[in-house]
Amino acid sequence: MDTKDTELLQSLTIPQLLRWRVESTGDKVALREKEFGRWNSYTWNDYYHLVRKTGLGLQKLGLKKGDAIALIGDNIPEMLFTAIGAQAVGGISAAIYQTTMPEEIAQLLDYMNVSMVFCDNQEQVDKIVEIREQVPGVRHVIYEDPRGMRGYRSDEWFVFIEDLYRLGDDVHAEKPDLYESLVDEGTADQVCHLCLTSGTTGLSKGTMLTHKNFISMGLQLTEADPLADTDEYLSFLPFAWIGEQMNSFGVAMATGITINFPESVETAMEDLKEIGPHFMFGAPRIYETIRSQIWLKIDESYWLNRNLYYYFIKIGEKAAGYRMSGKPMPPGLKFKAWLGYQMMFRPLINQIGLLRLRRAYTGGAALGPELFTFYQAIGVNLKQIYGQTEIVGIAYMHRDGDVRPDTVGKPLPNTECKISEQGEILSRSPSVTPGYYKLPEKTAELLEGGWLHSGDAGYIDEHGHLVVIDRLADVMHNANGDMFSPMFLENKLKFSPYIKEAVIFGDKQDYVAALINIDPIVVGKWAEDRGISYTTFMDLSAKPEVAKLVNEQVTEINSRAEKEHFRIKRFAILYKLLDMDDGELTKTGKIRRKFVREKYQNLYDALFDESISEKEVEAFFQYQDGQSTKVKTRISFYTMEGF
Numbered sequence: 155m156d157t158k159d160t161e162l163l164q165s166l167t168i169p170q171l172l173r174w175r176v177e178s179t180g181d182k183v184a185l186r187e188k189e190f191g192r193w194n195s196y197t198w199n200d201y202y203h204l205v206r207k208t209g210l211g212l213q214k215l216g217l218k219k220g221d222a223i224a225l226i227g228d229n230i231p232e233m234l235f236t237a238i239g240a241q242a243v244g245g246i247s248a249a250i251y252q253t254t255m256p257e258e259i260a261q262l263l264d265y266m267n268v269s270m271v272f273c274d275n276q277e278q279v280d281k282i283v284e285i286r287e288q289v290p291g292v293r294h295v296i297y298e299d300p301r302g303m304r305g306y307r308s309d310e311w312f313v314f315i316e317d318l319y320r321l322g323d324d325v326h327a328e329k330p331d332l333y334e335s336l337v338d339e340g341t342a343d344q345v346c347h348l349c350l351t352s353g354t355t356g357l358s359k360g361t362m363l364t365h366k367n368f369i370s371m372g373l374q375l376t377e378a379d380p381l382a383d384t385d386e387y388l389s390f391l392p393f394a395w396i397g398e399q400m401n402s403f404g405v406a407m408a409t410g411i412t413i414n415f416p417e418s419v420e421t422a423m424e425d426l427k428e429i430g431p432h433f434m435f436g437a438p439r440i441y442e443t444i445r446s447q448i449w450l451k452i453d454e455s456y457w458l459n460r461n462l463y464y465y466f467i468k469i470g471e472k473a474a475g476y477r478m479s480g481k482p483m484p485p486g487l488k489f490k491a492w493l494g495y496q497m498m499f500r501p502l503i504n505q506i507g508l509l510r511l512r513r514a515y516t517g518g519a520a521l522g523p524e525l526f527t528f529y530q531a532i533g534v535n536l537k538q539i540y541g542q543t544e545i546v547g548i549a550y551m552h553r554d555g556d557v558r559p560d561t562v563g564k565p566l567p568n569t570e571c572k573i574s575e576q577g578e579i580l581s582r583s584p585s586v587t588p589g590y591y592k593l594p595e596k597t598a599e600l601l602e603g604g605w606l607h608s609g610d611a612g613y614i615d616e617h618g619h620l621v622v623i624d625r626l627a628d629v630m631h632n633a634n635g636d637m638f639s640p641m642f643l644e645n646k647l648k649f650s651p652y653i654k655e656a657v658i659f660g661d662k663q664d665y666v667a668a669l670i671n672i673d674p675i676v677v678g679k680w681a682e683d684r685g686i687s688y689t690t691f692m693d694l695s696a697k698p699e700v701a702k703l704v705n706e707q708v709t710e711i712n713s714r715a716e717k718e719h720f721r722i723k724r725f726a727i728l729y730k731l732l733d734m735d736d737g738e739l740t741k742t743g744k745i746r747r748k749f750v751r752e753k754y755q756n757l758y759d760a761l762f763d764e765s766i767s768e769k770e771v772e773a774f775f776q777y778q779d780g781q782s783t784k785v786k787t788r789i790s791f792y793t794m795e796g797f
Contacts, residue, residue, distance in 0.1 A: 160373055163408060164584070167340035167365040169205065169242035171407045176202045179383060179410055185231045188417040188425055196231060198410075204231075206333045207322035208239030212270065213336075214321045215294050215313065219244030222266045222348065226250045226259070226281070227274025229389045229415050232298045232315055234402060236272045239322075241346045241365075243336050248348035248360065249394035251741040252278060253734060258357075260285040263292060266348055266360050266591060270294045276302035279312070286311075342366040347403070348591055349396050349543050352740040360591035361543045363399075370584035371400055371546035372408030374566040378551055379513055383410030385432035386510075390422035395742055397435050397517060400547040423447075427507035434511055437518040439743045441525060441536065442648060444506060446676050448532075449651040451502065453679065459498075466494030470531030478530055480555030499532040508534055513554075515539050517547065518742050522645030523559030530557065538562045540622060544606055545569075546585040550620045561619035571620065572605070578626055579612045580605040628747060630661035636719045638666065640747065643711075643720060650707040651676045655732050657750050658722075659758060665723035665797070667761035669754065670704060671731055677703070692729045692773070692787055701727060705792060712794060723797045724761050728754075729773050729787050760791055767791055 163171060175184070175198045185196040196204070217223065223240045225233055225247060237247035248266050250259060252274075259281055263271070271292055273279045282295050283306075296313045297303060306312040326333060342365045350358035387406070391398040406413050411432075416425035423444075452463050473491035476483040483491070503509055514529070517539040529536035537552035540562035549571055552563035565571045569583040586606045589597030600607055611623040623629060624639040631637050640658035647656040647668065655671035674691050677700060681688060688694040704727060712721040732738040738750050751758050760766040773785050 163369055163373060164366055165342055166369065167241065167337070167342060167344065168238055168346060168368060168403055168407060169209075169337045169340060171369060172198075172202055172205060172238060173337065175407065175410060182383065182410065183412050184406075184410075185234070185413050185415070187231050187415040188421075191417070204235045204319070205239045205242060206326065207319040208235045209242040209322065209336070210325040210333055211318035211322035212236075212240055212245065213243045214325050215270065215318070217243060217245050217270060220246065221269040222246045222248050223270045223272060224248050224250055224263060224266065224268045225272045225393065226254070226278045227252055227272070227298070228419060229391075229393050229398070230274055230298060231415060232274070233272070233393055236296065237347070242333065242340070244339070246345060246348060248350070249399065250350065251392055251394040253741065255735075256281045256284045260288040261357060262350065263289045265357075268292060270296065272296045273298070275299040279303065279306070340365070342369070345588065347399065349399060350394060351543050352742045352744060359593060359596060361587050362589055362591050363546060363587055367546050367585045367587065368400070368404040369408055370568070371548060372404030372406075374568055374583070374585065375405055375548060375551070376409050377567045378553065381405070381409045381411055381433060385409070385411045386414060386429055387411050387433060388414045388416065388422070388426055388429050388431045390416050390419070390426070391436060392741070395437075395518070396543040396547045397437070401435055404546065423506070427505070430507055430510040432510055432512050434508070434514040436514070436516055437743055438516055438521045438525075441516055441521065441529065445525060445528060446651050446673055447506065448502060450676060450679060451505070463498055466498045467531055469494050470499065470533075471527055474527050474530035477555070478557035478559070495533050503532060503534060511535070513537060515551070517541065518744070522649045524646070524649040526557070526559035540620060541581075542608055544587045544600060545581055545583060549581040549583065558617065558619050561615060561621050563620065564618050573613055576626075577611045577613070579608040579610045579620065579622070581608065582606060632660055632666070632719050633662055633664045634719070636717070638717075638720055643668075643722065644745070646711045647707070652680065652703055652707055655745070657732075657745055657747060659751065659761060663762055666719070666721065667724040668708070668722050669750070669757060669761070670725055670727050672700060672704065672727060674731070691731065692785075695727045695729050696787065696790070701790060701792060705794070708794060712796070722794065724764070724791060724793050726757055726761060726789055726791045728757075729771075729789065757789060760789075764793060
């Protein structure tokens with residue numbers, strides 16, 4: 155795309171860019187959705203007409219310029235129709251995680267002055283019904299799936315999306331020029347979307363994002379890593395996450411790629427195999443899960459396959475070092491790597507749907523260097539991005555032939571970055587937010603001095619790559635004042651296929667300790683193969699054999715520790731999985747370390763009291779139906795050898 159086209163696209167709103175797409179490639183497939191086992195397609199023409207129906211229908215229902223509409227549900231085309239339809243008539247879209255509980259939804263709807271809510275199904279509608287009296291500003295709830303909605307059809311507060319389409323068609327028939335005139339009124343600098351922050355430190359903040367913010371990000375990303383309009387993308391990340399919004403609003407509109415929606419969250423990995431996307435974007439947890447699936451496939455395979463895998467993965471890791479650095483590979487190694495790919499890794503990645511993948515990105519949190527090397531070794535071009543909601547997701551990114559697993563790459567085109575005197579990562583670009591909704595003091599802090607303040611600590615290495623240490627607030631110092639990053643050590647632990655999550659502690663302490671979650675699938679399979687019986691996750695976590703297994707993983711990590719004070723001295727295996735519904739993880743899967751410490755204060759204290767080897771605790775479990783139970787269990791604490 156030349157400079158003239160880039161300038162043109164940056165001057166448009168998202169609805170105007172959609173119209174431009176129709177004029178350019180109207181008959182090409184823009185969206186694809188799997189429903190009842192079959193894929194249904196929408197061309198750019200279809201996309202435009204459904205956005206028009208939705209926008210005019212929302213206006214007829216009373217959506218005014220500047221009004222917000224909240225979107226809650228799984229990723230479906232109607233989510234985009236509603237969001238861009240609202241933007242087309244001057245409204246503002248805002249996505250809320252579908253796992254959010256009713257009380258928090260009420261707070262968010264009130265904070266964002268939401269006048270309408272779109273829900274994909276009865277489960278989400280029922281949440282709004284529960285808080286109806288708390289949100290008097292909400293005039294209508296629009297739903298997509300009519301199943302279970304019979305009892306609501308007589309209440310005008312609820313609107314079926316098909317009825318919304320008919321309203322829009324009626325308005326268009328009466329005023330055929332109205333929609334185009336409304337779209338023409340929009341300007342690139344208008345706020346079009348509120349993206350909620352992860353809520354690590356409290357209630358989420360609404361990040362105001364403009365049309366230009368999104369489109370600029372799409373153009374910057376594809377300038378660094380070009381995409382063709384024939385490329386396929388699978389939309390399986392929560393729409394409320396900035397990464398998904400960046401691709402749906404920014405990248406897809408700027409490049410014309412096709413977005414594919416899986417049938418459900420549960421079938422996303424199977425649908426991935428059918429689509430075979432050309433590029434993929436996911437949080438670290440996705441790649442950690444896929445890595446575990448690969449490990450299980452290898453573990454279940456024949457003796458010869460396992461040994462071939464272990465042989466070729468070492469070859470692949472050596473080859474990855476050359477490929478990532480852009481250095482020429484010795485002919486002998488090149489041949490062995492090619493042979494390993496053809497014999498072992500090509501069939502393997504084909505099984506999980508990644509064969510056509512030219513590039514994959516991860517962001518939202520750091521991914522351990524070992525995991526990067528693993529994917530590059532098996533032929534998946536995984537690259538790290540770094541940014542935050544407030545810059546539409548990306549400021550730094552790896553480039554092909556310049557992938558350094560311990561960094562997050564170099565700045566995107568048209569992005570400036572620097573490190574403050576305090577060690578904080580600062581950025582500015584056309585994608586930086588104008589600020590937080592209704593939070594002027596927080597906005598002033600965020601954009602102090604004309605730079606976006608990330609809140610992350612880092613430095614730029616001798617290659618011009620950014621190294622992210624951790625959140626400024628999370629960087630720890632031991633009792634001797636030595637600095638270490640808990641996130642860095644957590645990623646080391648999570649590279650083990652047996653460890654799903656880890657929380658590192660040690661601030662102002664004499665040593666580092668860890669609270670560990672085992673992976674129930676991988677460890678469960680490991681236990682079954684060895685005849686170790688268990689009933690529940692709690693039971694499995696308490697097995698002495700499992701503790702020995704985890705001890706071996708920690709020992710291996712300690713043996714490769716770059717500094718003595720990075721070594722983990724004590725650990726305990728938690729009796730339950732850390733969960734966002736319990737407040738232990740954010741909606742994007744980040745650990746709320748302070749919350750976890752406070753919740754498990756008795757375990758924290760025991761980790762730093764070497765006289766304690768076992769402790770009885772009362773475990774509290776909250777079920778999805780609202781019921782809860784308490785059980786008593788014993789937690790063992792283990793001290794590593796060599797301390």
